[in-house]
Amino acid sequence: MAVIASAQPLGKTVRDIDPSADADTLNDPMWLFTLDVTLAGQPPFQVTLRHQVPLAKVTSIVPSVKLAVAVDPARPNEEVAVDWDRSPIS
Secondary structure (H helix, E strand, O other): OEEEEEEEEEEEEHHHOOOOHHHHHHOOEEEEEEEOOOOOOOEEEEEEEEEEEOHHHHHHOOOOEEEEEEEOOOOEEEEEEEOOOOOOOO
């Protein structure tokens, strides 16, 4: 689980970054996040990442909101992805 420490839109969409991405995501905006990540059995850590936000979730992106994340345990500070389907926001 992660908590949004800060978030700001980058003024770009997925289309700007990767025009060959899934057509359903091309208009999703890109945001810059700082997340406080907590994993079971490990001390919390902070990560900054650029991530797409589904259009339907944009209005829910504010500090202190919890997000479900997937983390590569071998590189937790480098490989974090938000799981929008499992995140407890509407």
